[in-house]
Amino acid sequence: MILSTDQARDLTRRILGLSKAAEALVRLDGVERNHTRFANNGITTSGSSRNLTVSIVSVFGKRHASASTNLMDDASLAEVVQRSEALARLAPEDPEWMSILPPQNYLPTEAYDDPLARLTPQDRARGIVALSRRSGQAGILASGFYEQETRASGIATSRGLFAHHPRTEASFSTTARTRDGSGSGWAGSDVGRLGDLDVDRLGRAASDKAVRSASPKELPPGKYTVILEPQAVADLISNLAESLDARDADEGRSVFSRPGGGSRIGERMVSPKVDLISEPARSGLAGIPFDDEGLPAQRVTWFEKGELRHLQTSRYWASKNATQPTGPMANLILPGGTDSLEAMIRSTERGILVTRFWYIRFVDPQTLLLTGITRDGTFLVEKGKIAHPVRNFRFNESPLSLLRNVEMISAPRRVVGQGIPMAMPAIKSHDFTFSSVSQAV
Amino acid sequence: MKELTSLALEVARSSGAGYADILINRYRNQRLSAREDHLTGLSDSESFGFGVRALVRGAWGFAASNEVARDEINRVALLAVATAKANIPGRREPVRLAPVPAYEDVWQTPYVKDPLRVPLSRKVDLLLAINREALRVPGVKYCSSSLHFVREDKVFASTEGTYLEQVLVRCNPAYTVTAVDGRTGRFDTRSHDLPPAAYGYEHVEEAHLVEDAPRIAEEAVRKLRARPVTPGMRDLVLHPSNLWLTIHESVGHPTELDRALGYEANFAGTSFATPDKLGKLRFGSPIVNFVGDRILPGGLATVGYDDEGVRAQRWHLVRDGLFVDYQTTREQAHWIGQKASNGCAHADSWASIPFQRMPNVSLLPGERPLSVEELIAGVEDGIYIVGDGSYSIDQQRYNFQFSGQFFLEIKKGKLGEPLRDLAYQANTTEFWNACDGIGGPEAWMTHGTFYDGKGEPGQINAVSHACSPARFRQINILNTERKL
Numbered sequence: 021m022i023l024s025t026d027q028a029r030d031l032t033r034r035i036l037g038l039s040k041a042a043e044a045l046v047r048l049d050g051v052e053r054n055h056t057r058f059a060n061n062g063i064t065t066s067g068s069s070r071n072l073t074v075s076i077v078s079v080f081g082k083r084h085a086s087a088s089t090n091l092m093d094d095a096s097l098a099e100v101v102q103r104s105e106a107l108a109r110l111a112p113e114d115p116e117w118m119s120i121l122p123p124q125n126y127l128p129t130e131a132y133d134d135p136l137a138r139l140t141p142q143d144r145a146r147g148i149v150a151l152s153r154r155s156g157q158a159g160i161l162a163s164g165f166y167e168q169e170t171r172a173s174g175i176a177t178s179r180g181l182f183a184h185h186p187r188t189e190a191s192f193s194t195t196a197r198t199r200d201g202s203g204s205g206w207a208g209s210d211v212g213r214l215g216d217l218d219v220d221r222l223g224r225a226a227s228d229k230a231v232r233s234a235s236p237k238e239l240p241p242g243k244y245t246v247i248l249e250p251q252a253v254a255d256l257i258s259n260l261a262e263s264l265d266a267r268d269a270d271e272g273r274s275v276f277s278r279p280g281g282g283s284r285i286g287e288r289m290v291s292p293k294v295d296l297i298s299e300p301a302r303s304g305l306a307g308i309p310f311d312d313e314g315l316p317a318q319r320v321t322w323f324e325k326g327e328l329r330h331l332q333t334s335r336y337w338a339s340k341n342a343t344q345p346t347g348p349m350a351n352l353i354l355p356g357g358t359d360s361l362e363a364m365i366r367s368t369e370r371g372i373l374v375t376r377f378w379y380i381r382f383v384d385p386q387t388l389l390l391t392g393i394t395r396d397g398t399f400l401v402e403k404g405k406i407a408h409p410v411r412n413f414r415f416n417e418s419p420l421s422l423l424r425n426v427e428m429i430s431a432p433r434r435v436v437g438q439g440i441p442m443a444m445p446a447i448k449s450h451d452f453t454f455s456s457v458s459q460a461v
Numbered sequence: 462m463k464e465l466t467s468l469a470l471e472v473a474r475s476s477g478a479g480y481a482d483i484l485i486n487r488y489r490n491q492r493l494s495a496r497e498d499h500l501t502g503l504s505d506s507e508s509f510g511f512g513v514r515a516l517v518r519g520a521w522g523f524a525a526s527n528e529v530a531r532d533e534i535n536r537v538a539l540l541a542v543a544t545a546k547a548n549i550p551g552r553r554e555p556v557r558l559a560p561v562p563a564y565e566d567v568w569q570t571p572y573v574k575d576p577l578r579v580p581l582s583r584k585v586d587l588l589l590a591i592n593r594e595a596l597r598v599p600g601v602k603y604c605s606s607s608l609h610f611v612r613e614d615k616v617f618a619s620t621e622g623t624y625l626e627q628v629l630v631r632c633n634p635a636y637t638v639t640a641v642d643g644r645t646g647r648f649d650t651r652s653h654d655l656p657p658a659a660y661g662y663e664h665v666e667e668a669h670l671v672e673d674a675p676r677i678a679e680e681a682v683r684k685l686r687a688r689p690v691t692p693g694m695r696d697l698v699l700h701p702s703n704l705w706l707t708i709h710e711s712v713g714h715p716t717e718l719d720r721a722l723g724y725e726a727n728f729a730g731t732s733f734a735t736p737d738k739l740g741k742l743r744f745g746s747p748i749v750n751f752v753g754d755r756i757l758p759g760g761l762a763t764v765g766y767d768d769e770g771v772r773a774q775r776w777h778l779v780r781d782g783l784f785v786d787y788q789t790t791r792e793q794a795h796w797i798g799q800k801a802s803n804g805c806a807h808a809d810s811w812a813s814i815p816f817q818r819m820p821n822v823s824l825l826p827g828e829r830p831l832s833v834e835e836l837i838a839g840v841e842d843g844i845y846i847v848g849d850g851s852y853s854i855d856q857q858r859y860n861f862q863f864s865g866q867f868f869l870e871i872k873k874g875k876l877g878e879p880l881r882d883l884a885y886q887a888n889t890t891e892f893w894n895a896c897d898g899i900g901g902p903e904a905w906m907t908h909g910t911f912y913d914g915k916g917e918p919g920q921i922n923a924v925s926h927a928c929s930p931a932r933f934r935q936i937n938i939l940n941t942e943r944k945l
Contacts, residue, residue: 280646
């Protein structure tokens with residue numbers, strides 16, 4: 021359930037009042053989730069759930085432990101506090117423990133949209149029924165997922181810190197398949213405001229791509245120039261973002277480690293056309309303004325003109341190395357350029373246009389090598405035009421090579437993010453390695 | 462508890478549901494993590510709540526809440542029915558549930574030691590001892606270890622008269638050693654092969670985790686100095702610690718009936734194994750037999766009953782190489798002309814809708830004793846792979862690529878030097894048809910994962926896969942080393 025800010029403050033005070041630890045931190049996670057799922061042009065499941073979880077971290081010197089519950093009666097709250105204290109007393113000292121934070125200043129990140137919070141099962145069903153009906157008439161089998169979530173994160177400490185952040189989010193995605201199973205298209209988006217969600221447009225885009233991708237031809241694997249749509253870029257960049265860790269780099273176990281010691285901060289690792297930033301207060305992409313410790317999210321430049329500028333740095337690692345912690349990665353934006361997708365296609369003699377990727381996994385952290393599969397619309401571009409659909413490829417490639425070989429970049433747009441809001445551009449890049457062909461549609 | 466389940470079912474029925482069920486679940490999770498010489502995390506969480514599923518004129522509605530109290534149960538049951546009614550215009554055809562007997566029963570994981578009652582100091586000492594032993598090996602720089610214990614207390618009741626109480630317990634011990642060569646900048650890792658399992662703390666105590674640490678650490682260092690693999694077509698012998706994941710991805714997921722019929726198309730995809738291929742598709746060579754199995758001892762998906770009250774069972778998915786059956790729920794059985802579900806409904810939380818999830822899917826052993834050494838002896842030029850590594854498979858489960866933890870060359874029937882930068886890539890049915898040797902019953906062992914993902918909203922499922930070592934002829938080997 022979603023508490024108001026006053027209710028959240030009262031609850032955290034009540035819990036901190038039960039604490040006998042030297043220091044304590046309380047987190048609140050209130051959530052109301054609602055969704056409708058559809059497949060083969062029909063609604064399959066639909067549901068809603070509400071929950072409120074309280075976590076308490078108890079600290080005695082350098083000993084700490086956490087316990088959580090979603091039972092809100094007095095006895096359960098007292099029990100969870102006692103449980104965390106009992107565990108903390110038994111825990112050995114943690115030399116890396118950083119003391120509980122006092123009050124902090126947070127960026128204003130307005131992320132609550134009342135119309136989105138009030139979306140009903142009937143509203144979701146209406147959009148899906150219209151999309152499914154149109155798909156059926158066009159010989160398309162549509163499936164998809166429509167989810168709306170209202171969430172409120174709270175944090176308070178025994179040193180007086182308190183913050184509370186209610187927000188709304190929705191995500192809609194749909195996959196359209198031709199009835200003969202030879203074509204598939206996808207479209208989707210995350211939004212923070214109901215007004216930004218256009219179910220009808222996404223449905224038409226997926227359907228159009230399914231028709232255009234039907235009966236693909238097989239091309240041999242090899243190195244190709246690629247034009248990646250924004251979702252395909254996001255699929256790769258979210259894996260790169262996971263590796264932006266200062267400690268791993270300094271410890272010599274990351275692609276961002278400098279042989280002989282230290283990190284590669286200050287090195288130009290990718291094309292000068294590439295910047296990569298987090299901007300927690302960006303309108304329409306607002307992230308959570310604090311992390312699990314209450315540390316503020318801030319604007320961070322990860323890459324600037326191709327140069328590695330920052331790596332995610334925890335409070336402990338910052339204190340050990342006399343630097344500043346970066347705070348959480350609240351969102352991720354590749355600001356991009358001014359090239360259009362159409363201009364990328366027009367400028368390409370021979371290349372592959374990719375809608376999105378699937379099942380991406382790390383192969384080698386040494387080079388950030390990833391493998392995965394193209395999906396839901398893969399096309400050959402020849403002599404400045406889309407020539408025909410092609411069979412999907414498996415790739416083995418590093419996102420750093422992709423960004424190093426960039427030729428053109430579009431303006432970014434919001435995509436379906438991996439846990440955080442993301443805005444990514446389309447990118448044209450050369451020498452992208454497709455290692456085998458897949459029969460999958 | 463029965464009073465609360467009866468209330469939910471009565472409210473749902475009287476407001477229009479033709480069928481309804483309720484799950485009331487309590488989860489306890491305890492997690493410990495350590496790196497090098499200190500503990501980095503210690504947490505204990507509890508989550509309690511209920512979810513009501515209502516079927517109204519063939520359309521589903523679901524609602525859930527963490528307030529297990531009469532008023533809230535009333536509100537949630539009404540909301541589930543209202544949601545189902547909202548979906549009636551959008552459903553394609555009415556849901557039909559396969560019949561199931563009404564059961565009243567209790568069941569629990571057969572564990573010896575409740576992991577949540579084992580003193581914390583023993584768990585902490587274990588993690589620090591693992592790390593200490595691993596770090597003694599020259600070349601090893603880091604070691605991270607962890608323990609994760611889960612206990613689920615779940616109650617299921619339906620309007621058809623079933624009332625079930627189950628207690629599920631599982632353990633996940635793990636550690637990873639990192640070796641770094643500061644001079645060259647190369648680094649590599651080796652994770653222990655011990656699987657998670659549905660046993661009590663005895664699973665952790667009997668595992669020799671500390672005793673194995675020097676060997677695991679030495680193998681991390683050996684990987685650093687190993688020779689890069691030469692790519693090409695080679696024979697493979699796969700240890701169960703590697704093969705389980707290949708089974709999971711290439712056999713477990715494609716034989717989910719909802720996936721095969723397009724219900725997962727927007728997320729994980731569909732399947733090459735469509736119902737028209739039942740009884741016809743040569744999935745593997747004639748020695749290949751796969752079973753769906755919810756009664757496997759220690760199996761993470763082993764239960765007394767599934768999450769819609771169907772009794773646990775075991776059945777063939779592939780028999781003598783032929784694709785013969787699917788994983789199903791009550792709603793799905795009639796889609797392929799079957800009269801009963803084989804018990805694969807699962808919800809990962811009281812807040813989640815039960816849907817079709819993977820049972821333990823296992824490769825049956827060969828009938829006669831056959832050791833891994835004998836399998837290796839039959840290879841002229843090949844590779845032996847231990848442990849699971851990188852894994853990826855396409856959206857219809859044809860093209861996959863897997864790696865591993867430790868690779869040894871096989872030359873003239875004998876194990877040779879370690880190799881690195883290796884992945885194997887194949888098409889599912891070509892791979893299983895290339896299987897010409899499966900170890901005997903004495904070599905059969907169970908591996909698995911706590912974290913199999915499926916569905917929207919995403920749910921996780923703990924699942925195991927038992928197998929013996931097996932041999933595959935002429936599989937495509939990739940060298941994954943790159944220069945940036």
